Amino acid sequence: MTMAEKKTEKAAVKKEEKPKEKPLEKLPEKPVEKAAVEKPAEEIKEKKVEKPKKKQKGAYSRYKVEERGFVRLRPFCERCGPGYFMADHGDRYTCGHCGFTRYKKS
Numbered sequence: 001m002t003m004a005e006k007k008t009e010k011a012a013v014k015k016e017e018k019p020k021e022k023p024l025e026k027l028p029e030k031p032v033e034k035a036a037v038e039k040p041a042e043e044i045k046e047k048k049v050e051k052p053k054k055k056q057k058g059a060y061s062r063y064k065v066e067e068r069g070f071v072r073l074r075p076f077c078e079r080c081g082p083g084y085f086m087a088d089h090g091d092r093y094t095c096g097h098c099g100f101t102r103y104k105k106s
């Protein structure tokens with residue numbers, strides 16, 4: 001029985017040594033690819049949230065401060081009432097809220 005056991009032990013050792021000849025396995029590369037794909041997606045979401053804030057102009061851009069106080073550079077919309085400024089298009093004012101257009105008096 002001793003001879004048979006030694007033969008089986010040697011065969012088992014040889015089989016275990018064979019996988020060592022192939023050290024290059026693709027398992028460690030997969031986690032790195034996943035992390036690289038997730039990071040850019042988070043950065044894009046953050047940029048989309050910040051964009052609308054840049055478009056908004058403060059109320060100070062619609063007023064002109066003078067010695068008396070402040071003067072409105074643009075009129076309020078006649079339909080929407082105070083608080084809705086009309087855009088200056090040179091010869092006319094337009095309301096971006098309701099679309100009302102008023103021509104300037106020349």
Ligand SMILES: [Zn+2]
Binds near residue numbers: 077078079098100
């Ligand atoms: Zn309006």
